[in-house]
Amino acid sequence: xxxxxxxxxxxxxxxxxxxxxxxxxxxxxxxxxxxxxxxxxxxxxxxxxxxxxxxxxxxxxxxxxxxxxxxxxxxxxxxxxxxxxxxxxxxxxxxxxxxxxxxxxxxxxxxxxxxxxxxxxxxxxxxxxxxxxxxxxxxxxxxxxxxxxxxxxxxxxxxxxxxxxxxxxxxxxxxxxxxxxxxxxxxxxxxxxxxxxxxxxxxxxxxxxxxxxxxxxxxxxxxxxxxxxxxxxxxxxxxxxxxxxxxxxxxxxxxxxxxx
Numbered sequence: 001x002x003x004x005x006x007x008x009x010x011x012x013x014x015x016x017x018x019x020x021x022x023x024x025x026x027x028x029x030x031x032x033x034x035x036x037x038x039x040x041x042x043x044x045x046x047x048x049x050x051x052x053x054x055x056x057x058x059x060x061x062x063x064x065x066x067x068x069x070x071x072x073x074x075x076x077x078x079x080x081x082x083x084x085x086x087x088x089x090x091x092x093x094x095x096x097x098x099x100x101x102x103x104x105x106x107x108x109x110x111x112x113x114x115x116x117x118x119x120x121x122x123x124x125x126x127x128x129x130x131x132x133x134x135x136x137x138x139x140x141x142x143x144x145x146x147x148x149x150x151x152x153x154x155x156x157x158x159x160x161x162x163x164x165x166x167x168x169x170x171x172x173x174x175x176x177x178x179x180x181x182x183x184x185x186x187x188x189x190x191x192x193x194x195x196x197x198x199x200x201x202x203x204x205x206x207x208x209x210x211x212x213x214x215x216x217x218x219x220x221x222x223x224x225x226x227x228x229x230x231x232x233x234x235x236x237x238x239x240x241x242x243x244x245x246x247x248x249x250x251x252x253x254x255x256x257x258x259x260x
Contacts, residue, residue: 001161001220003211004118005111006168007131008086014068014126017076026110026120029153033146037115038072040138041130045069055136056129065129072126080111081121087201088166091208094121101215109211110157112171114142117149118157132170143173150175162186162221164214165249166207178247185249186224193237193255202256210236210254224250 022034045052045066052058052066068075081094094105106122114132119125135141154175163177163185177185188210190203213219213234221227228240237255 001108001164001214001222002158003109003164003214004167004171005088005109005207005211006166006171007111007113008084008089009131010085011083011127011129012078012085014071014075014083015078017078017124019074020072020077020124020126025116025123025125027118027153027157030117030149033149034116036139037130037136037142037145040136041069041115041128042072044136056134057131058129062129069128069130072128075126077124077126079121080119080123080125081105081109083125083127084111087204088208091205092212093208097212097215100218101212104215104218108215112167112174117146117174118154132174143170146174155181162223162227163249164188164211164227166211177249182247182249183243184223186227186252187249188252188254190254190256193257196255206254206256210234224252228252 022031025031025034044055049063049066052069053063056065058065081089094102097105106120109121110118111121112118112132114134115128115130116125130142132143132146139145154177158177158181161184163181165172165177165185165187188207189198190206191197192199192202210231214230217230217234219230219233221230224240228238231238231252231254239253239255241251243250
């Protein structure tokens with residue numbers, strides 16, 4: 001099982017660890033594309049702080065994020081699972097998983113990123129600010145930029161089993177499963193049961209809880225139909241829609257009354 005996650009907008013501080021080693025990151029086929037984004041991002045932040053804030057969509061109060069990007073090559077690096085914070089990652093709570101569940105997380109979780117393309121939760125990265133929705137002056141819109149390099153590495157990364165796609169729309173734009181990979185992919189939408197509407201907090205927290213539950217339970221569904229049963233075994237109310245045509249993923253709705 002491969003689980004595709006969005007990153008978090010906010011991130012923990014880099015800390016005092018050794019700096020980034022780009023060659024150590026997962027998906028080495030993305031190395032060239034990563035270097036291009038990294039180089040332009042650092043140059044942009046070094047040249048004009050106000051322009052960088054505009055490009056990155058940062059308010060005056062987040063001006064310090066520009067300075068953070070200047071230090072990407074020298075700042076301490078930590079596992080991505082520690083860098084990403086926010087509602088989904090709080091609910092997932094990787095640090096409190098038992099050793100077996102942590103090993104499953106290391107094998108199966110992939111976090112998409114405007115800067116790195118995608119990284120494993122064990123990959124050591126510095127804290128940064130660069131969402132997939134950013135349009136860099138040279139490389140253009142990052143969602144579109146990443147499509148070609150992602151298309152070359154993701155089919156192999158997806159292996160032959162289930163792909164559980166929990167990404168938000170901006171990050172899903174960087175790679176869309178096709179063909180037989182799409183047929184074994186399931187996307188998940190979390191709905192507030194009384195209103196049947198997507199509510200951000202319910203959506204993010206429940207997705208984190210779903211991943212945690214699968215990891216802790218040791219569930220290894222091999223296809224979307226088996227995933228539906230695994231989620232129901234974990235106590236979730238799930239409505240599933242099989243693909244209406246070839247080459248499209250399953251769509252799962254998880255109905256939630258409240259999130260604690």
